Structure formats: structure tokens, C-alpha cells
Amino acid sequence: MDVLAWVRDADPALRWQVERDLAGEPPSVWEATRARIATEGFGARLLDRQDPDGRWAGGAYFPAGFRGGEDQPWTATTWSLNALREWGLDGAVLRGTAELLARNCRWEYDDLPYWNGEVDCCINAWTLANGVWLGADVTGIADWFVEHHLPDGGWNCAWVEGSTRSSVHSTLNALKGLLAHETATGGTPASRDARLAGEEYLLERGLFRRLSTGEPIAPWVREFGYPFRWRYDVLNAAAYFRDAGRPDERLAEAIALIRAARQPDGTWLQQRTDSGRVWFAVDVGAGQPSKWLTLFATRVLNWWDAR
Template identity: 75%
Template structure:
């Protein structure tokens, strides 16, 4: 199967990335496609759902009035900003949003102000990335990760409950925010060292295995979904190391899992996603070939095999 035409037949949020990273299109082509994220398809639909106070669904991490239920809702401000940022929306389109959120949005945890973050490592990492993208001074939250790194080199969102051991999920998400900080600002000696130690934490585990027993930490290691959300699977983890351009033989097993999930026609299949309310679907149902996963999988393997 010639994957490129199939991948290019997609929403601008994906198409521009395929043009840039797989099709070898010149900047003037993929930049023009990227600009369409604000006016067409998924990006335009999410932008139209923004509340007058700058939020989405009336809440920071959960929709306004959320009382619990089956599955995490994926509609509130943080999740929506994550999508728009990852899809490549020009931050200028959201001019004024950072100020509105500073004024109007508070975390459900202890009513803390939005750009200061809260206690959850994953939430703080996404807030760090989103703030940097929107031009907020995020120095304090970047330093928070240095201060809250655990002795084994990583992070755990349950540190506030007394956990002393890092989590692969919390660590991967923390690393993404620190890498965004480094790309945007150059980082500091402390934040760069924290990122390296977090990456070592994952690499010592082959990204996916316990140090103590060698067992896989999660049975979902080789099953991939889009949107990726918060979960550390082989594709999500190796894509971070691709972005950081850090090849290491210790991630070879994770790469093998990515390769094994590729179908004979070169595609990757969507697997069951975590339940929860969404604004609208952005990928295919479970069992069908996913353009998003095929893009990520193809890009990761091209990076790895180029070495």
C-alpha cells in the first residue's frame, strides 16, 4: 500500500505533519496546510466551542459541574488546549486566551490559579506546554518539576499521597513538558538534568518493564490508540525519544512492539480507547486502520531505522 496519498487524505491537523515529516514537502506547502487548522476541520471546530471566559466546557480539567461517572471527560480546557497545540494551531489565533484563563480558570484541586498548576505531574506538564505555547512565563512550573522529582529519577502523580516510586506514565508526561520548555527557552541546568534523569528512569526499564521483576508494567504496552492522552505505551514513549533525538539500545524492545503492530499493508489499527465524553471523534473506531497511528508509527520507525 502506498501510504502517503492515504495519509494526506486527512484533516489539516494531520495532513501538514505528514507533508513535513513523511512526504518531504517544502516549508511553503506544509506551512500553508498548517495555517488551515484554524479555519477548517478539527481545529476550527474546537475553536468554535471556546467559552467567552476563555475556557472550554466551563472547567480547567473537568467540565463544569462534573460529578464523576464512567470515563474521564476529554472536553475541558486542558484537554482542548492539548489537542490544538498538538495539531499545530498558531498560538496567535488564541490571542487573549492566556489572560482570560489567568483571570477566570481555577483548578478543581484547591481552587488554584490555572497557570500556576496544581499537584498532579501530568496536569502540570500539559499546563507547562500549553503556557509556553501561548506565551506565558512558565518558569515557576518548570522549576516545580525539578523540586518534585523522586529519588529514582522520575515522577509520580501520586506523590501527594505519599508515593516514593516514579510512574512510567507520570514520567513520560513530565518529560514532554520539560522538553517543550527546553525547546522554547533553552531550559536551565537543573531542568535539563531533570529531563535526562527522567529519560534514564524510562530507559532503565526498557520504557515498559519493572526493574525488580522484568515484568511489563502494563499489558497495553503494544496496543495503541489515538488520541494518546496520558498513557505510556511503546509508541507514545518512543515518539518522545524521537522528538528528543535520543537513540538508545535499551528502547529496542519498545521499537519491536511498534513494528509488530504494523499490519501487512503498512497501517496501524486503532485499539479500544479509554471511555469518556469527547467533543467529536477525530479518528476511526477500534479495529480500523488509523491514519494518526500510522503516521506516528511510520515516523518513529523511519527515525529509528535511519540510524
């Protein structure tokens, strides 16, 4: 099978990344494909779901009217912005959305203003990344991460319950948000130090081992699934270190796990899927070859092998 041709035959949100990062096409090619996100496929479909007040599904983190009793839905504003940003949509397409959300969107937690963030590390990380992408003032959220940095180097959404030990899930999401902020603004000395400390927290554990025993944290560290959403696994974490440009040798074991998951035909399988309401499916079901995971894994391995 020609894996490159197979993964390239995809929605513009995926295709442009294949053209740029795997096929080595010139900017004139992949930039033209990237521009199509706003008018074709996944991007256009999700943009069509935006409410006139700037929100999606009438809510910040949960859709309007959600009261629990069902699996986490993935249709509200934060999840929709995450998807569009991660797919590579030009933030200018959503011109005016930041202002609309400042006026009309409040967090379900304590009715807090949207661009001020709330108390959850992961939610604040996505809001930080989405804010710099859309041009909102999210300086306060970047400062929040510095203030809520735990002594062991990372972050934990359970800090509000008194936890003083970091979580790999929370730490990875925090790192992504801080990297997006730093890339866009340069960050501050304190936010850069916090991000590097968070990287050390993961690297000391080789991305997947307990620091206390050296044993794997849990089976899910090697269960790859797209969309990543809030979940941690070694592919998701290694993709962050690629984006951060840090090919640290302590990643070697995690890279080996990613390499071992490659199928004989050169693809990677979807190993888990999240239940819950979605606007539409963007990848295959569990057990099937995933173009998204094949892109991420191939990109990570190419980066690592070229170091």
C-alpha cells in the same frame, strides 16, 4: 494500498505532519496546510467551542458541573488546549487566551490559579507545555518538576498519597512538558538535569520492562491508541524520544514491538479508545486502521532506521 496517499488524505491537523515528515514536502507546502488548522476541520471546530472567558466547557480539567459518576470527560480547557497544541495550531491564533485564563480559570483542586499549576504531575506537564505555547509565565511549574523529582529518576502523580516510586505514565508526561519548556526557553540546568534523569528512568526499563524482574510492566504497554491523552505505551514513549532527538540503543526492543504491530497493508490499528465525553471524534474506533497511529509509528520507525 498506497499508505502515504491514504494517510495524507486527512484533516489539516494530521495532513501537514504527513507532508512534512513522511512525504518530504517543502515548507511552502506543509506550512500552508498547517495554517488551515485555524479555519478548517478539527482545529476550527474546537476553536468554535471556546467560551468568551477563554475556557472550554466552563472548567479547567473537568467541565463545569462535573461531579463524577461518569467516565472522564475530555472537553474542558486543558484537554482542548492539549489537542490544539499537539495538532500544530499556531499559538498566535489564541492571542489573549493566556490572559483570559489567568483571570477566569481556576483548578478544581483547591481553586488554584490556572497558570500556577496544581499537584498532579500530568496536569502540570500539560500546563507547562500549553503555557510556553501561549506565552504564559509558567516558570514556577518548571521549578515544581525539579522539586518533585523522585529518587528513582521519574515522577508519580500519586506522590500526594506518599508514593516514592515513579510511574511510567507520569514520567512520560512530565518529560513532554519539560521538553516543550526547554525547547521554548532553554530551560535551566536543574530542569535539564531532571529531564535527562527522567529519560534514564524509562530507558533503563527499555520503555516497557520492570526493572526488578525484566518482565513487561503490563499488557497496555503495547496497546496503541490515539489520542494518547494521559496513557502510556511504547509508541507514545518512542515518539517522545524521537522529538527529543535521542535514538538510544536501549529503545531497540520497544521499536521492535512497534514494528511488529504494523499490518500487512502498512497501517497500524487503533487498539484502544477512551470512553468519556468528547467534542467530536478525531480518529477511528478500536480495530480499525488509524491514520494518526500510522503517522506516529511510521515517523518513529523512519527516525530509528535513519540513525
